[in-house]
Amino acid sequence: MNFTKxxxxxxxxxxxxxxxLIELLNELxxxxxxxxxxxxxxCLDKIWKLxxxxxxxxxxxxxxKKESIDSVSTNKKGxx
Numbered sequence: 214m215n216f217t218k219x220x221x222x223x224x225x226x227x228x229x230x231x232x233x234l235i236e237l238l239n240e241l242x243x244x245x246x247x248x249x250x251x252x253x254x255x256c257l258d259k260i261w262k263l264x265x266x267x268x269x270x271x272x273x274x275x276x277x278k279k280e281s282i283d284s285v286s287t288n289k290k291g292x293x
Contacts, residue, residue: 235264242269 238260246254246269258268267275 231264235266238264 238257242257246257249257254269258270261268
């Protein structure tokens, strides 16, 4: 008897699992970040780093920078 099983590529499964993990972490951060302990925030940041994703602080800095650039752009257009 032949007991071989069909093996699905693990990359697709891991990719889908990683996408779901990121989705759940995003949801957790959206709902609980402000009430999280400092240790909880540090742990969440470490998870984001492990996933090679930006931390909450990095996203806020990037957003502030973008808003600053957009503001300068808008002011230049208004003066022309």
